Amino acid sequence: MHKTFILSSLLVFGSAVGAQAQQVFLDQTTIDRAVKPGDDFYAYANGGWLKANEIPATESSWGNGVILRNKTRARLQELITSTAAQKNKPGSDAQKLQDFYNSGMNTAAIDKLGFQPVQADLKRIEAISTPQGVATEAATQLASGLGMGTAPLFNLGNLADPMSNDVEIVIMGQGGMGLPSKDYYTDASAKGVAIRAKYTAYLQQLLELSGTPKAADRAAAILALETRLAAGARTPTENRNIQKQLNYYTLDKAQQQFPLLGLGATFQKLKVAPAKFIVGQPEFFDGLNKELTATPLATWKDYLRVRVLSSAAPYLSAPFAEASFAFYSTALAGQTQNRPRNERVVATTDAKLGEILGKVYVEKYFTADAKKRMNELVQxxxxxxxxxxxxxxxxxxxxxxxxxxxxxxxxRKVAYPDQWRDYSALQIGPNYFSNVKAATAFELRENMSRVGKPVNRDLWTMTPPTLNAYYNPLNNEIVFPAGILLxxxxxxxxxxxxxxxxxxxxxxxxxxxxxxxxxxxxxxxxxxxxxxxxxxxxxxxxxxxxxxxxxxxxxxxxxxxxxxxxxxxxxxxxxxxxxxxxxxxxxxxxxxxxxxxxxxxxxxxxxxxxxxxxxxxxxxxxxxxxxxxxxxxxxxxxxxxxxxxxxxxxxxxxxxxxxxxxxxxxxxxxxx
Structure with a gap:
């Protein structure tokens, strides 16, 4: 999940001079010659384009990155459609791809269910009777795949042990807060106050949609709780200090320092028994441990409810999906109109079944010659x-x-992995939210199954169609998915x-x-x-x-x-x-x-x-x-x-x- 705390990414290659070079590969209509190159080269090189283009209502930004992403998603849509037209073997990767996508496009079934897919989770939360039960519920949500949005309480993942780099190790980090960073909870400016008001309204709306009374007061209490958690968190800048994140703990030490977090039970649910693990921000966990008794249990239960509802919202009925869009896409990113349903479902399919989709993508759209040329450029x-x-x-x-x-x-990794992921253990059914949750849990189980084992350096952390690139210092590797090679x-x-x-x-x-x-x-x-x-x-x-x-x-x-x-x-x-x-x-x-x-x-x-x-x-x-x-x-x-x-x-x-x-x-x- 959050193993990228030290993963550097781009955001978001012989000679070709001769007859081919005379083609127009550099569009000069984008240049604004009214701008001096030495005054603002960005405006000089791109000013013509900037004047001629507006941001579509469906986007928070517009440029080459978004344009290429949309082109790739159109290709993925075509591949999914063509795969669905074939007679696929039940349980095959192709059938899983088809079923996953179809479940996301069946809006009639999704809207009919409302928030029924999470009702069992909400009932389980209602039955919590102790502070320890809060931590147990957080572990349950994480293990079941409910941590697909903002995981409750904290983030948990795995990575190669940074000190020895021989085996995979568990890493725990601050989290559980619905706003983007610590600063959003303390920003006293008018914009900061306005964002918190919109966030509180979003929490209230989730509670109301799920039939919770006195939603306004309860939403305000959740914000106050998250604000207290944020007080012990680090800023994004502070989190760039790697040395301060490498805090090694044994389970005994962690249970002595954070007794109410029930980390032993959490590891049992995740089926791992780490001899040691990393706690990125111990001061955050100190505060969280204290808050489990300082905050009324009723507020904690409301907090857990909105964590479930917020994570699930994009995959539930229209009122939930629209509430999530209004806050995370509009209030935080300025997007005024949601993307078409099929584009959103394609993006989720790529995120959750990325190597199934990526395999058919590179077979059609990426050539051996392109890979050869790219490897030459890398060298x-x-x-x-x-x-x-x-x-x-x-x-x-x-x-x-x-x-x-x-x-x-x-x-050096170029275009796609040498060995594709095995999805045979992942079950896909007719319910969209259940499929997303199952795929999230599948990913977490795979990650946790590597804990304590030798590092597998052949794995990729991005899917082949992704428009991005990254460097992983733990593998000392550079990775360029096929999606950026356009x-x-x-x-x-x-x-x-x-x-x-x-x-x-x-x-x-x-x-x-x-x-x-x-x-x-x-x-x-x-x-x-x-x-x-x-x-x-x-x-x-x-x-x-x-x-x-x-x-x-x-x-x-x-x-x-x-x-x-x-x-x-x-x-x-x-x-x-x-x-x-x-x-x-x-x-x-x-x-x-x-x-x-x-x-x-x-x-x-x-x-x-x-x-x-x-x-x-x-x-x-x-x-x-x-x-x-x-x-x-x-x-x-x-x-x-x-x-x-x-x-x-x-x-x-x-x-x-x-x-x-x-x-x-x-x-x-x-x-x-």
């Missing part, structure tokens, strides 16, 4: 990164040797400038996560271990601090600044990604040449391609939520921030002192 970027380590001016030979060793052992990120026919400015910068971004402020704390074997000399580490951290200060100066909305500390890892990834990709590009015949295409130099095409992949318009609500909770900077700053530090960009577009993006050479941050 070229790795080679360039190795050269940059070797020529690094601020790092000693001892640390360079360790960095080179780590880079040389980075595992234009404008990647086109096997495009000239090198376009592919290197696109997918190669993503490759460089993910490799760089192994050497950012978090990933750099893990060695070549994926162990949490310091491989730096004291002097080199100080130099590296000073460069990170300088980059953090740069980004903290950017204003995203009103007076809301980018959080340079929260976004530091991703900003390092963006800066180093484009830097290394550019160096790799300069090794290609096009990169070494001067041939113009559509009036643009090779370098200009490279930087325009880079700016194009981050093209996006976002609603204010969505961008505010991103700035407060997301480790990625808003799209505009993912372009102007890194490029303002890159000398080659200044040369390519003749950036001069006085231009708004210009920085003195001494202030340009260079890390890798």
């Amino acid at each position: 070229n970027v790795v080679t360039a990164f190795a050269e940059r380590i070797k020529s690094n001016s601020w790092m000693t030979a001892a640390t360079k040797e360790k960095a080179t060793q780590k880079l040389s052992t980075v595992r 234009p404008p990120f990647f086109d096997p026919l495009a000239d090198d400038a376009v592919n290197y400015g696109g997918i190669a910068t993503v490759i460089g971004h993910e490799i760089s996560h192994g050497f950012d402020d978090q990933g750099s704390q893990f060695d070549a074997q994926g162990r949490f271990s310091n491989w730096w000399t004291k002097e080199d580490l100080a130099n590296f951290q000073a460069r990170g601090t300088a980059l953090s200060k740069q980004f903290s100066q950017y204003v995203a909305l009103d007076t809301l600044h980018v959080n340079g500390k929260l976004t530091l890892g991703e900003n390092i990834g963006d800066l180093c990604g484009v830097t290394v990709a550019y160096q790799a590009f300069k090794k290609t015949p096009q990169g070494q040449g001067t041939q113009l295409i559509d009036g643009l130099t090779p370098d200009q095409r490279f930087f325009l391609s880079y700016a194009a992949i981050w093209r996006q318009k976002a609603r204010e609500e969505s961008q505010r939520t991103q700035v407060l909770t997301d480790p990625h900077s808003p799209a505009r700053f993912r372009v102007v921030g890194p490029l303002s530090n890159l000398d080659a960009f200044y040369t390519a577009f003749n950036i001069k002192q006085g231009d708004k993006m210009w920085r003195p050479v001494k202030d340009r941050v260079v890390i890798w």
